Amino acid sequence: MPGIMRLLVRAACSNAKPYRLPAHGSGFGYTKLFVRAQTPDALQEESMACAGPIKHSLGMLFFALAAVILSGPATADTATAGKTIATSGAPGVVACATCHGAQGEGMAAAGFPYLAGQGVAYLTLQLQDFAKGERHNPIMEPIAKALDPAQIAAVAAYFSQLPKPFDAEALSAHSPTYPDKDAVGAWVANRGDWDNNIPACTQCHGPGGIGVGNAFPGLAGLPAKYITEQLTAWQQEKRAPGPLSLMGDIASRMSDVQITAVADYFSGLPESVKSGAAAPAPVSQGAK
Numbered sequence: 001m002p003g004i005m006r007l008l009v010r011a012a013c014s015n016a017k018p019y020r021l022p023a024h025g026s027g028f029g030y031t032k033l034f035v036r037a038q039t040p041d042a043l044q045e046e047s048m049a050c051a052g053p054i055k056h057s058l059g060m061l062f063f064a065l066a067a068v069i070l071s072g073p074a075t076a077d078t079a080t081a082g083k084t085i086a087t088s089g090a091p092g093v094v095a096c097a098t099c100h101g102a103q104g105e106g107m108a109a110a111g112f113p114y115l116a117g118q119g120v121a122y123l124t125l126q127l128q129d130f131a132k133g134e135r136h137n138p139i140m141e142p143i144a145k146a147l148d149p150a151q152i153a154a155v156a157a158y159f160s161q162l163p164k165p166f167d168a169e170a171l172s173a174h175s176p177t178y179p180d181k182d183a184v185g186a187w188v189a190n191r192g193d194w195d196n197n198i199p200a201c202t203q204c205h206g207p208g209g210i211g212v213g214n215a216f217p218g219l220a221g222l223p224a225k226y227i228t229e230q231l232t233a234w235q236q237e238k239r240a241p242g243p244l245s246l247m248g249d250i251a252s253r254m255s256d257v258q259i260t261a262v263a264d265y266f267s268g269l270p271e272s273v274k275s276g277a278a279a280p281a282p283v284s285q286g287a288k
Contacts, residue, residue, distance in 0.1 A: 082158025085151060092146040096155065099139065105165040108267075111225040117164030119214030123156035134240040136233070164210070166221045166270040171208030174273045185265025188258050196253045201262060204246070208273070209266050215243070219266040227263035235259075 086104070089095040096115070100106055104116030115123060129135035130144035131152070147155070179186035187193075189209065192200035202209060204216045211218030219227065233239035234251035241248025251259075 078154050078157045079161055080158075081151070082154035082156070085147075085155050086158055090147070090151060093143055093151075096159075100159075103165070104159045104162045106223070108221075108223040111223045111229070113222050113226045114165050114218075115159040116162035117168075118160060118211065118217045120156045120160035121214035122217045123159055124152060127152045127156065129240055136238060160214075164218060166210075166218075167274065168208075168210045170273055171210050171220050171270060172206065173208070174269070175202065175207040183261075183265075184258060185261035185263075188254075188262050189265050193254075193258065198250055198253050198258075201266070209269060221270040222267060224260075224263040224267035227266060228259055231259045231263070 084090075085093065086096040086100075087102070089098075096104075099110070099112045100115050101112075104114055106112050106114030106116075126135065127144045127147065130137065130140045131147070133141065144152070176186060176190050179190055181187050188198065189201045192198050192203070201219065204212065205219050206212040206216065209218060209220035230239065231251045231254065234241060234248050235254065237248065239248075254262075
């Protein structure tokens with residue numbers, strides 16, 4: 001938690017200096033990645049200087065924590081209702097399984113992401129954003145708008161309890177601290193690009209990109225086309241930037257080469273780990 005609090009301070013302070021990943025060290029842990037090591041007095045001084053801007057950020061954090069605590073496990077009835085919509089649809093709503101698979105495993109060839117095992121809060125927010133027009137997709141927008149709040153909650157609860165379509169244990173053990181620097185996707189995913197203030201993807205999305213908690217979705221195994229489209233949408237401000245504008249800000253600093261390389265890396269990661277093969281081929285051209 002202290003590291004997350006420091007991140008909020010940094011995100012709110014317009015005069016905060018970006019922290020660069022040191023040449024040594026693992027590169028994991030919120031405190032290492034997002035802020036310099038500070039004494040409590042130094043942090044308090046910086047916090048006071050930014051007191052106005054961070055009030056909003058802290059409020060967002062406490063609201064989110066309260067939502068997670070109060071939501072609790074999905075009830076069986078809610079998940080059952082969600083299963084009905086997912087497999088059979090509802091008035092004006094096509095069955096989710098049509099595009100996202102019978103077990104929520106997605107359809108990589110068509111670019112449809114998996115939903116199984118993603119956090120209930122994340123899935124709920126995406127459906128709400130589609131319904132409000134804050135996220136755009138010609139297929140998903142009319143579907144989300146046709147769902148009422150209870151149906152959205154039910155669908156999110158159902159898919160969140162399904163098993164992830166990959167070996168999460170094996171992937172979480174795949175945390176290369178020092179990948180080949182010419183392998184742009186692996187490097188940005190696991191180390192970031194601190195010259196351009198880009199944190200490692202795994203810092204929020206977990207080792208192996210398996211996802212963290214309810215808010216940070218799994219990336220491993222998502223179609224490369226889908227990942228590329230989302231990063232590009234954030235970059236072009238065509239998708240809501242998310243809490244604290246994290247993804248909007250990060251994507252805006254990524255190069256096209258990095259976006260393609262990261263998408264390819266995470267897309268192929270489950271299979272490469274399963275087979276014991278190396279991660280997808282390096283992309284060495286262009287800026288990292």
